[in-house]
Amino acid sequence: MRTTPTAPRPAVRRLAFGIGTIALLATLAACNREQRRFRESPPSTSPSAVRVSALQPGTVQDTAHAPGPYDDVAYHVSEGQRLFGWYNCAGCHANGGGGMGPPLMDEKWIYGSAPEQIFNTIVQGRPNGMPSFAGKIPTPQVWELVAYVRSLSAQNSTGARSARSDHMMMYPGSGSLQDATTPVKSFHPPAAEMP
């Protein structure tokens, strides 16, 4: 700026400042999305703090759920996706559609869809077949799994979700997890899929 012989008019300068600020803010927001927190230990939830039932006797206490520590961090969501395969979650829940276990990409949640509820479901297990992973998966990784599981039903911010899968799973048109909330009634036949 200083080297330019003629200074820009004030309006142009204000515009440039505005654009710059927006760009800076966008960059900062993206920072959170991209933040990789390798050495932190997010807290594990204590079972007594998490309700699985919404029904309470007497006056209803606050039932707000805290967000998961990694819900909006793209890196940790994708790490959760990797672990979902490694720890054989996919063996029962497939890539979200279910099989031996219930689907995770629809709007039905037997034991709750809040981050702490999913955390507890993974750690404690559930009596109708969900194994308990307590002492098997370190806490930070459980939270990464929680973030990925929630992304399957589009419960976290769009920016944090994986844009597409590298694997054969979805039909074209519903080809990404972004569309997971849109119930799809008619399907393209598999023959129409891009190779």
Next chain:
Amino acid sequence: MMLVDGLRGALNQSALEPAGPQAATVAHLWWFAFIVASAVYLATMGALWWAARRARRREERGEVLDEALAEPRMTRGVTWATAATIVILLVFLVTDLSVGRTLSPVPSKRPLTIEVTGHQWWWEVAYADTSPHGRFTTANEIHVPTGRPVLFVLNSQDVIHSIWVPNLAGKKDLIPGYTQSWWFQADTAGLYRGQCAEFCGLQHAKMAFQVVAESPDRFARWVSLQQQPAMSSTDSTASRGREVFLTGPCAMCHSIEGTSAGSHAGPDLTHLASRRTIAAGTLPNTRGALAGWIVDPQRIKPGANMPPNQLEPKDLDALLTYLQSLK
């Protein structure tokens, strides 16, 4: 200690100290190119110096350049320079092609076949055998017999990696979903450091391995040891460590042949104690390094897929004893 080890590793990672015919040919090509290029460089510099000196002398003497004479001289000079460049480039091309031809065919002698799979950020190494029962898997350390060609079948589990052992052969990419082959022969016994040579993510720099070239006898002994399932120690601390391993998070990712641990997410640990390094050539395989790696791997290799593990001190101690018993 680490520093010394690192230095020693560095000593054994040089394309100019070939330990086999592959690397020797590469080294010859390198020396040839170096000498020719140096000669050309010196000649060019010499000519430049000579021209500059002559021009200054002329100026001092007050001579005036004869335009009529200068033109053909210039043409002659440019022609010679162009011809020399073409000839030298042709020589390079021919040498390069001939080296490529020498190196590419897989040796006709029945080679040893080793499957190497790249992972973020470690190397899975599987030794094929005539019977499936003799096949075994290890990690980050490739043992080869001297004097016998070794054929590698290369694959990748995640992203593109590249295998490079400068003392033994040039590099080759490992591409997911596409099988490549690569071969070398080690003539001189020794320890050679290899390294991933294609940027593959956060810990690319710490994705190393060692090639142990040893006499065929020693190699055969090593193979028969590796084919055994893990030893079951009678030591009570080691048995406790085994329990910690199998009931805790370790068994979610690692396998130990002879136990119920059969996950392939991380390196196979059946004979961990027989290996020289841990964490893909990053740390020496000592009790202290192992403890540090288990408890806080993210300090050593941030972003690596090994999670931090919170273990009771006596459980950690038992686990270390068990892991060190896996000879």
Next chain:
Amino acid sequence: MARCRPVVSRRSVRAVTSVARIRVVVTVAAGVLAGACTREGKPEPPRREAASALPPSAAPRASAVLDAEDGQWTMPMKSYNGIRYSQLAQITAANVKDLRPAWTFSMSVLRGHEEPPIVANNTMYVLTPFPNILYALDLDGNKKWQYEPNPQAEAQGVACCDVVNRGPSFADGKIVFNTLDNHVVAVDAASGKEVWKTKVGDINIGETMTMAPLVVNGKVLVGNSGGEMGVRGWLKALDLASGRVLWTAYSTGPDSDVKIGARFKAFYPKDRGKDLGVNTWQGEQWKIGGGNVWGWVTYDPAANLVYYGTANPGPWNPDQRPGDNKWTSTLFARDPNTGEAVWAYQLSPHDLHDYDGVNESVLIDVPWKGQTRKALIRADRNGYVYLIDRTTGEVLSAEPFVYITTSRRVNVSNGSLEYVPGKKPQIGEVVREICPASPGGKDWQPSSFSPRTGLLYIPHQNLCEDEEGVEANYIAGTPYVGMNVRMYAGPGGHRGELTAWDPVAARPAWTINEKFPVWSGTVVTAGDVVFYGTMDGWFKAVDARTGAPLWQYRTGSGIIGQPVTYRGPDGKQYVAVVSGVGGWAGAIVAGGLDPRDSTAALGFAAAMKDLPDATQKGGTLYVFSLP
């Protein structure tokens, strides 16, 4: 694209082009999946038509040994030879159109009902899927008693393909059955009191039990399930009186574990050698290598041998288990008294596509090159109908009954299945058009054989799939599969077929196409009627000679059970079947799966995404009779 090629395997072509006399009414799906082909302007595959409805009366015909008809149905297969043929002839092709429900009974469980009701001593016994409740009903449908074994609920989490049970068996005044959590239970048939209950497996390593036990010589033969969980397969014999385990024959491991000894003599050299159950595996993989026994066991009293097949090797991903993986996908003949193997034949060595070998071996006698051979016939998952000499294990013929792309043929001279190299699933690569799909040409659903027509009635599916290998991690008690799968209809666009197979000519006599896989069993009677059910809830009767449809009735839910027929105390012939969709094929309804993920239910949901519109969960026993 090439998926739509109207290619039918060599034999089938011959069957199609042979003189067609009567055209079977073809129930084709209204272009639901076929649309993929027609829309692209590809020709539809040739419609299968009835070939000569029956071999001419003079032509040699397969037969079977028949016991005297007692009007009962005491085990799921009715008889040891597994032919599921009733000599009752009150219901005939002429009067079956008058069939109507006599009574129904609610099973109170809404998962897949693969079980048959069984009838003994004027009592009907019917067992539900998990929680495996056993009901005893009189033959008017009144409940006499019920027995609840209360299996562990967690067992549901390790049951690969719905929490089904394939039925109880009646023997010596007891009803014997398996529970999902690995207990074998004997209940007094009269009182409903538990006689003994033996635990034979562990859900924590992924083991479950779904098969129907077979009682032979006072021994209860049972096997385990868990081929998708890295469970080592076995067949055990329990003492019928005490429930004590008498012997265990593993499907993998050293010869001593597999009970291969002095009496063992495999017909083909490829199945001979010492400790093949160890040496054909890398390291100790045989300990988690599958080969489970969850299908049908048949018994030849004359030879005193039982015949059964072992399931797929684990994991599905073949790259992770180099070698032939013996003795998975293998047919065994054993002495039921000692468990010793007499011969074995590996049907699908180093199985690539989850082609279990558990399907029923139906014991028949076949005129073969001038002499009558004691044979067994089996429609295998790998797509071939094998006719095998049951005394030696020699393959007499093996001809495709579905569209096959995964193998070229079965070489009967050396017994090898010749794989097509390009169809092997790879890690990180999608291999397309794998036919038949993982449930195979035919899955567990049992076929029936009529000595009157000499035909085998095979209920089966017509599915292909795409596969992508992924690295499988063995973590005990969790799935060990390593494959992304997506299934779709095979050539023609229909997903199921009922094929009447002529064992002598080794070709189909007639075929009926169904919209959904025919996941129910079949039964055939001396009235020349074949009964089967469809996944959209129709219970059907067709002419055993021509395949002409005779009668159908819409039940409350899809049918995947095994129909039976018996004579009531009033002297009338009854036909019974349980309706209640589920199983692997019906998991999309029974488990409420989301088909937007085409790999749901190991890829089966992709092929069944219109099933939720066609049927609902259910669990009702239907009993039919003539007025």
